[in-house]
Every structure is written in structure tokens, then in C-alpha cells.
Amino acid sequence: MKFDTPAQNNPVDQLKVVGQPRDRIDGPLKTTGTAMYAYEWHDEVENVAYGCVIGAGIAKGRIVSMNTQAALAAPGVLAVITAENAGKLGKGERNAATLLGGPAIEHYHQAIGLVVAGTFEEACAAAALVEVQYQSEGGDWDLADKKPTVTEPPEDSPDKKVGNFNGAFEAAEVKFDATYTTPDQSHMAMEPHASMADWQGEKLTLWTSNQMIHWCHTDLAKTLNIPEENIHVRSPYIGGGFGGKLFLRSDALLAALGARATKRPVKVMLARPLIPNNTTHRPATIQRVRLGADARGHISAIAHESWNGNLPGGPTETATNQSEFLYAGANRLTGLRLAELDLPEGNAMRAPGEAPGMMVLEIAMDEMAEKLDIDPVEFRILNDTQVDPADPTRPFSRRQLVECLRTGAERFGWQARQAKPAQVRDGQWLVGMGMAAGFRNNLVATSGARVQLDAGGVITVETDMTDIGTGSYTIIAQTAAEMMGVPLEKVVVKLGDSTFPVSAGSGGQWGANTSTSGVYAACVKLREAVANRLGLDAARTEFADGQVKAGGRSLPLADAAANGVICVEDSIEFGDLAEKYQQSTFAGHFVEVGVDCATGEVRVRRMLAVCAAGRILNPKTARSQVIGAMTMGLGAALMEELAVDTRRGLFVNHDMAGYEVPVHADVPEQEVIFLEDTDPISSPMKAKGVGELGICGVSAAIANAIYNATGVRVRDYPITLDKLLNGLPDGV
Structure with missing residues (x-):
């Protein structure tokens, strides 16, 4: 479905289910401990082994030698994975540093190895026996020191200028000019980064904690150099993300490598100290704001400039976003500066x-x-x-x-x-x-869903959208219930699976709006299919109380699937309204x-x-x-x-x-x-x-x-x- 004109009245406007303060339908599973998180898929695999990640002990330099013999000889150890024996690895689009370092070290605690053993305790004990010799190099780790050397904007983020800021600021009756700092921050989600991998021949199943299934799926295929169709990613429940689980991280890659080497399912989680140094974080900023106004308070000049640091190839923290739009002012300047630092990668954290x-x-x-x-x-x-x-x-x-x-x-x-x-x-x-x-800002992105109706009148929704504790299961169910005229209890929602249609995923504050819009689009197609099955005019059909009504006739919704399940798929694709309107x-x-x-x-x-x-x-x-x-x-x-x-x-x-x-x-x-x-x-x-x-x-x-x-x-x-x-x- 193409969305390129403003929405008119539609079935969602009934607000019988949508817009109502409903309890989370996944709540009972989570409060009873039966919702399966990435490290907890005990019933789906047997003979599970455990991995312990080894993090680099320096922030920049090279590995001179890595002696794994004592670890390999330790009780219960099945394999030790390093860059030397992992095979040729590619690199996904969304990682600044490589996920398995060596011999080059790009940041502190960069994953450089995995010890796999029969128990977690055996793996950790053996990991302590790995001897690594480094050649350390000096690096840049202080944003304030680097700031004076960074005078030009990144190529993809030029300064934005409106009017004549310098002239207007100089002429302003009242001026303000100050510099502020914000520190590096960590997501600190309750659930650590964790994955379990299992190979069946050339096919890999990965249970992981990831907000964006499609990104994880495609980047893992590129990193392992295997076809996407050979990978099945599952992430139905996530214990918090806040942007820290948007991307493929080392736990997922190392679980896959460990499972391939041992021919057993392997679980890997990042110990808490590894997470800030080995995943992503919100980068520190130094920001300067200048305001000029007349004596009555009308802003005539506004400038906001921000500096942050990152690894080479890492993104810029766009801290001037809001200053482009929030307040009036005819003369404006916003600018970003990005210093190269050798700290772990800075990237998205809630409202980057x-x-x-x-x-x-x-x-x-x-x-x-x-x-x-x-x-x-x-x-x-x-x-x-x-x-x-x-x-x-x-x-x-x-x-x-x-x-x-x-x-x-x-x-x-x-x-x-x-x-x-x-x-x-x-x-x-x-x-x-x-x-x-x-x-x-309100961001939108293409999002798809599959919906089906069975002979019992149950609506099943499948989409690779994730629920990171945000209520995605519930609002998606509310959308389908509203569109198809059934109670919430008649809707089954399945999320977080790469075999489902690609959604917008959880991030950027776009998840709720775009994922439900994708379900809306699929339900529009399902309504048409139901009407056709029942011989009704789709344009005049009403869905309410489990009935389908049109032209004076009223038939049970379930009747449409009496001779077989009706299954349809569609996505919402946004046109240029975001360009016409802020x-x-x-x-x-x-x-x-x-x-x-x-x-x-x-x-x-x-x-x-x-x-x-x-x-x-x-x-x-x-x-x-x-x-x-x-x-x-x-x-x-x-x-x-x-x-x-x-x-x-x-x-x-x-x-x-x-x-x-x-x-x-x-x-x-x-x-x-x-x-x-x-x-x-x-x-x-x-x-x-x-x-x-x-x-x-x-x-x-x-x-x-x-x-x-x-x-x-x-x-x-x-x-x-x-x-x-x-x-x-x-x-x-």
C-alpha cells in the first residue's frame, strides 16, 4: 500500500480497540517466566555448549601472539575461536569496528576470541588461561583535546545556514553564547547482549536479542559470507535495547562461529563489563549555542554547533536536529563536527x-x-x-x-x-x-506484515517487528482486531522472526506507527479477500462483532475461511508527504x-x-x-x-x-x-x-x-x- 495522500476516515477511527488502554498481551508470559529470551531456548535444542568472550586488553595496537594451548587442554573445552581460525569473514554495513578483532585492535575490549566448553564455568575458567601478548600504540581518547583540530563538517553532514547568522547575531540587542558538554553514556539494558546459534548442515538458526531483525539478518550473512536464505534469525522477546541492540554485535557472530566449529548449539552472552566497551554507546558531545534576540524576546539569530568523536567510519551524533525546527528565527546556523577517537563505537541511544x-x-x-x-x-x-x-x-x-x-x-x-x-x-x-x-522528529519507514484468517475466526499476524518491552505485541493486535472487527482475544501476534515480512523494526521512535501501519495495509487486503470469498462488495463491507456486513446481509467472518485459510501480505510504503510537511x-x-x-x-x-x-x-x-x-x-x-x-x-x-x-x-x-x-x-x-x-x-x-x-x-x-x-x- 502506498501512503502518499493524507489519511481519510478509515476503520481505525472507530477506536473500539485501538486507542484503548489495554494490558500488554505478552505480560502474563513475562511475569511467569515463560517468555523465552535469547539465552533461554532450552526446549528447542539439545547438547548446548557455552562460549566465553575474550576482550582485548589494550585500546589500540596489535596482537603479537596468542597462546591458546592451556585453554584447549582445560576441562570441558571444545574449541577456541580467534581471527586466525575463524575463516574469512566479511563486514556488515552497520559496524565501525570489526566484530572479531585480530591482529589489529581498534578499541578496548574488542572481542578477540571465544572459548567454547560444555559449561559456562568451564568456558570462563579456560578463557582466563589464554595468554595474549600485545604491541600497544598511542591513541586519541579525549574529545576536548581533539576538538580544536576538527574545523570542517563531515562530508555527509554539511553546515546548514539560513539567512545571515553572523550579521544578525552581531546586531542583536541581547546576545547569549555558551558552551556545554554531555558525557558518554551506556544503554545498560536489563538483558545483556546474548545469542544462541545452531547449525543444521549449511543452515544456521540464531536466537538473539536484536531490535532490527532485517539488519541483523543481512549483516550476519555478509559477515559469514553465506547466502541470506541460509540464516534464520529469531528474536521474539528482548529485555530492553534503547538502541544498543540495533546492530549485529560480537555475541551473535561468535555464537555462530562457535557452533560451526563444535557442531553443537552454542550460547554466548557478553559479560556486563564487555557491553559498554564492546558494543555501542551514546558518544560525548561539546556543544556551543548562540542566541540573538530583540529586547522583547523575539529570536533573530540562532546557532547550534556540536562536536563528538567516533571510530573511523562511525556515525555523527546529530545533536543539532531540534535546533533546525524548534524555534523561529530568520537567521540560523547548525553544524556538526566529528573527531576520530579510538574509543568503542558511538551510535544510537534512545533519541539519538x-x-x-x-x-x-x-x-x-x-x-x-x-x-x-x-x-x-x-x-x-x-x-x-x-x-x-x-x-x-x-x-x-x-x-x-x-x-x-x-x-x-x-x-x-x-x-x-x-x-x-x-x-x-x-x-x-x-x-x-x-x-x-x-x-x-517523526520518522517513517516501509513496514510489512502477513495476516491470515482461519476457520475459527482467528486472525494471525506475522511480522519481523520486535517488542523490546514497548508493547508492540499489543498495539499490533489492537490494529488487527479493529480492522477485522474481532475482539483482541481473537488475534494472535507473532514477531521477531526473519521468515516473516520485513518491518521497520524497533528504533528511532518509528516502530509503533510504522509497524501498525504495515498491519493496517495487510488487513485492508485481507478485508478485500474476505469480501470476495463471501460474495460481498468490498467497498461497502463493514467488519464488526465477528460479522461481515454489506447490502443488508450479515455473515460470520469465520465463514470466509471455511474452505481454507485466507492469507495475505502487504506493506506500507510512504510517499513524499515527509518532504511536503515537517x-x-x-x-x-x-x-x-x-x-x-x-x-x-x-x-x-x-x-x-x-x-x-x-x-x-x-x-x-x-x-x-x-x-x-x-x-x-x-x-x-x-x-x-x-x-x-x-x-x-x-x-x-x-x-x-x-x-x-x-x-x-x-x-x-x-x-x-x-x-x-x-x-x-x-x-x-x-x-x-x-x-x-x-x-x-x-x-x-x-x-x-x-x-x-x-x-x-x-x-x-x-x-x-x-x-x-x-x-x-x-x-x-
């Missing part, structure tokens, strides 16, 4: 680009509002725009930022905020309020904090997010996504940081003991409001994503609240108490 970009832009907006003596909410509203600032002929498909901010301010009690910092006390606590806008999602984030007047300890007291993201397909699962994102924003503001040893080139706090993430005690009262909205430009579902919108702006709202509480402005995340202590008000 906008998450770190909004952490900075929304502090700068507050600082500018203070210089102008304008309320921060009103300053943002004053500079709202209903069109793309770079192209006034290109409107937003839907833009409710002002309503998000107004609704949030009223609901949160913003009028009680004291504009002058450090004015409110509650015992030992300095109390402050902060806010920020939220913004995330499609984005918006939020208003409001936060109250307390800061201990003696220690500088920060406690977030309450949080509110008001979101405008098209039709909300399931308010219950969507709320869960937003509060999870808000919690990640809290972590980014106050504690999350991969600390870089710039002498040796590694993340030193590379486990869940050293890398701080929010826990229950850190998370306060959280409220989420979804504005009534549909966006017919976005898709036939008239929906957009919310899972990443919920993090965008949260950290800045917390930073702004801390400033309001204490008068201390911190521009370097995370905002730890040592950055507050020296600036706390006297006399407290």
Missing part, C-alpha cells in the same frame, strides 16, 4: 541527536529568557513557529507545542514558581522548578527538585510530561514508555556517565556497579498527559511515536530546576553535587 541536543538547547533557552527577564514558558511560546524556519512554505503536519506548554504550566502550578533563584526553602532543602520543551512530536516537561543546602544532593520531587504525538494507540503502554524515558532523562541529568580513562582508552565504570542509573528511590511522582491529537499526514494510523519524545528535554528541565533552587548554573552533565557545592547560597 535530540536527547543530548535538547539537554543543551533547553538550558540555553532558559539562560536567554533570564537575560531578557521573560518567563521561560512565555519565551518559548513567543518564538513558536508553525512552519519550517528554513522554508516558510513547508508547514508542520501538526504542531501543538504551545498547548503542551500551556497545559503543563497550568497542571504543574508553574505560576507559583519564584523567578529569582534560591528563594524557596523546605527545611534543609532548597526547592526549585524548571521546565523545557520536548521535540523529536513531521515532529512535541512535549512540555516540568520538574520540581530539592537540593540539600549543605551537601548539594539533588532529589527530583515530581515530574510532568505533556505530549503531542498524534493518535495514542494504547495510552497504557504509551504512558509506560514516556515514564521510562523520563527516568532515563533523570539519569542523564544527575548520574549517568561513562568515565573515560584518557591514558589507556577505556570506560572504567563499565558495569552496573560503577555506572550509575536511577533506581526506584530516585524516581518521584511522574505524571503524563497526552493531548487529543491525530496526524493524518503521518500514516493511516494517524499516530506518531512517543518512546523517545519522553526523554527529550527532561535533563534540561532538571538542570533548570536546580538553577532555580540554588542559583548555580551547571553546563556540564551530569550535575553531580561536587559541581554545586561551591556555588550554594551563603548563609544556609
Whole structure:
């Protein structure tokens, strides 16, 4: 199905099932431990062996020698896989570094070997016996040191200029110019990266934890140099991803190599310390924001420039995304700079680009509002725009930022905020309020599905879409139930299998909208097939309550499949509406904090997010996504940081003991409001994503609240108490 004109009224608009707060249909499986994750497929294979990954002990250089004899002689050991005996390997499109290093070492903890044994304990004990001699080389591990040398944008990301920024900034009545930093961050999903591989002749089955089945499938085929049809990838349940499981990683490749060498199924998981150093992470940034405005607060000039580092071939963190669209201003400059660093690969983490970009832009907006003596909410509203600032002929498909901010301010009690910092006390606590806008672009991608009707009236949906804890099973089932006029209990959803039609996958906040649109397209074709089987006019047929009605006739839906299952397949393909309209999602984030007047300890007291993201397909699962994102924003503001040893080139706090993430005690009262909205430009579902919108702006709202509480402005995340202590008000 081609989607190239705005959606009209369609069966989804009935909202009998879609749009309702339904429980997750996969919930009982997960709460009873019967949902099978990548490392848990005990019943499908026998005689399983276990692999232990060996990570490089240097950050850059070469392996001089690798003695595996003691490991091979250890109890239970079946094989030791290295680059020397793995055979000729290719490289997928989506890895900056090779997944099995040697002799060259590109980053610390790069996988350089796998010991396979009968038990996990035997494999780990033997891995400790492998002796590796290295020739270490110096490297670049400090973004701040490299920044002065990077003056040109990447070839694929030229600077974007509108009007004359330099002239307008120079002429502005009020100017603001500041530099901020955000640190390297880790996804830290609950489930580690894990895979199990099994060869049957030339055919490989891989059970893995991966958000994008098609990407994993095609890149694994390229890496192993075998046909795609010889690989079957399965990933029905994923214990969190946040972007860290978008790509093929070393656990999957090494499981396949280990299974091929031993002719046994092999399980491989990455131990927690290997994950930050051997997968991907959100890269650190250094960002400069300049704003120029007249005395009344109208922005005339806005510039946002960002530097980050990566391995050669790694992507740029597009932290200036939101600054192209969020606020008005006739004269604009956004630019990216990418330094080559020898740290592990930087790549997508929840809301790549906008998450770190909004952490900075929304502090700068507050600082500018203070210089102008304008309320921060009103300053943002004053500079709202209903069109793309770079192209006034290109409107937003839907833009409710002002309503998000107004609704949030009223609901949160913003009028009680004291504009002058450090004015409110509650015992030992300095109390402050902060806010920020939220913004995330709405991305769309082709997504397919297969649907079938059987003689029992059951609708089965198959798509390689994944559920990373987001509720994909449920919203896909709701879509099929709405389209075919059956209760939710009559729908079976099967996900995460490379034999199913290719979907958009889970990432970029596009998953919910595009995967359900693919199911919508397939159901449109199924409705036509059912009507034809029953001899009804497909254009006038109504599907409701398990019946098919047209021309005064009403027949059971199941009758259409009485003589055989009806199975159809289709995909949603998006036309050029995204070029004609700017499609984005918006939020208003409001936060109250307390800061201990003696220690500088920060406690977030309450949080509110008001979101405008098209039709909300399931308010219950969507709320869960937003509060999870808000919690990640809290972590980014106050504690999350991969600390870089710039002498040796590694993340030193590379486990869940050293890398701080929010826990229950850190998370306060959280409220989420979804504005009534549909966006017919976005898709036939008239929906957009919310899972990443919920993090965008949260950290800045917390930073702004801390400033309001204490008068201390911190521009370097995370905002730890040592950055507050020296600036706390006297006399407290």
C-alpha cells in the first residue's frame, strides 16, 4: 500500500480497540517466566555448549601472539575461536569496528576470541588461561583535546545556514553564547547482549536479542559470507535495547562461529563489563549555542554547533536536529563536527541527536529568557513557529507545542514558581522548578506484515517487528482486531522472526506507527479477500462483532475461511508527504527538585510530561514508555556517565556497579498527559511515536530546576553535587 495522500476516515477511527488502554498481551508470559529470551531456548535444542568472550586488553595496537594451548587442554573445552581460525569473514554495513578483532585492535575490549566448553564455568575458567601478548600504540581518547583540530563538517553532514547568522547575531540587542558538554553514556539494558546459534548442515538458526531483525539478518550473512536464505534469525522477546541492540554485535557472530566449529548449539552472552566497551554507546558531545534576540524576546539569530568523536567510519551524533525546527528565527546556523577517537563505537541511544541536543538547547533557552527577564514558558511560546524556519512554505503536519506548554504550566502550578533563584526553602532543602520543551522528529519507514484468517475466526499476524518491552505485541493486535472487527482475544501476534515480512523494526521512535501501519495495509487486503470469498462488495463491507456486513446481509467472518485459510501480505510504503510537511512530536516537561543546602544532593520531587504525538494507540503502554524515558532523562541529568580513562582508552565504570542509573528511590511522582491529537499526514494510523519524545528535554528541565533552587548554573552533565557545592547560597 502506498501512503502518499493524507489519511481519510478509515476503520481505525472507530477506536473500539485501538486507542484503548489495554494490558500488554505478552505480560502474563513475562511475569511467569515463560517468555523465552535469547539465552533461554532450552526446549528447542539439545547438547548446548557455552562460549566465553575474550576482550582485548589494550585500546589500540596489535596482537603479537596468542597462546591458546592451556585453554584447549582445560576441562570441558571444545574449541577456541580467534581471527586466525575463524575463516574469512566479511563486514556488515552497520559496524565501525570489526566484530572479531585480530591482529589489529581498534578499541578496548574488542572481542578477540571465544572459548567454547560444555559449561559456562568451564568456558570462563579456560578463557582466563589464554595468554595474549600485545604491541600497544598511542591513541586519541579525549574529545576536548581533539576538538580544536576538527574545523570542517563531515562530508555527509554539511553546515546548514539560513539567512545571515553572523550579521544578525552581531546586531542583536541581547546576545547569549555558551558552551556545554554531555558525557558518554551506556544503554545498560536489563538483558545483556546474548545469542544462541545452531547449525543444521549449511543452515544456521540464531536466537538473539536484536531490535532490527532485517539488519541483523543481512549483516550476519555478509559477515559469514553465506547466502541470506541460509540464516534464520529469531528474536521474539528482548529485555530492553534503547538502541544498543540495533546492530549485529560480537555475541551473535561468535555464537555462530562457535557452533560451526563444535557442531553443537552454542550460547554466548557478553559479560556486563564487555557491553559498554564492546558494543555501542551514546558518544560525548561539546556543544556551543548562540542566541540573538530583540529586547522583547523575539529570536533573530540562532546557532547550534556540536562536536563528538567516533571510530573511523562511525556515525555523527546529530545533536543539532531540534535546533533546525524548534524555534523561529530568520537567521540560523547548525553544524556538526566529528573527531576520530579510538574509543568503542558511538551510535544510537534512545533519541539519538535530540536527547543530548535538547539537554543543551533547553538550558540555553532558559539562560536567554533570564537575560531578557521573560518567563521561560512565555519565551518559548513567543518564538513558536508553525512552519519550517528554513522554508516558510513547508508547514508542520501538526504542531501543538504551545498547548503542551500551556497545559503543563497550568497542571504543574508553574505560576507559583519564584523567578529569582534560591528563594524557596523546605527545611534543609532548597526547592526549585524548571521546565523545557520536548521535540523529536517523526520518522517513517516501509513496514510489512502477513495476516491470515482461519476457520475459527482467528486472525494471525506475522511480522519481523520486535517488542523490546514497548508493547508492540499489543498495539499490533489492537490494529488487527479493529480492522477485522474481532475482539483482541481473537488475534494472535507473532514477531521477531526473519521468515516473516520485513518491518521497520524497533528504533528511532518509528516502530509503533510504522509497524501498525504495515498491519493496517495487510488487513485492508485481507478485508478485500474476505469480501470476495463471501460474495460481498468490498467497498461497502463493514467488519464488526465477528460479522461481515454489506447490502443488508450479515455473515460470520469465520465463514470466509471455511474452505481454507485466507492469507495475505502487504506493506506500507510512504510517499513524499515527509518532504511536503515537517513531521515532529512535541512535549512540555516540568520538574520540581530539592537540593540539600549543605551537601548539594539533588532529589527530583515530581515530574510532568505533556505530549503531542498524534493518535495514542494504547495510552497504557504509551504512558509506560514516556515514564521510562523520563527516568532515563533523570539519569542523564544527575548520574549517568561513562568515565573515560584518557591514558589507556577505556570506560572504567563499565558495569552496573560503577555506572550509575536511577533506581526506584530516585524516581518521584511522574505524571503524563497526552493531548487529543491525530496526524493524518503521518500514516493511516494517524499516530506518531512517543518512546523517545519522553526523554527529550527532561535533563534540561532538571538542570533548570536546580538553577532555580540554588542559583548555580551547571553546563556540564551530569550535575553531580561536587559541581554545586561551591556555588550554594551563603548563609544556609
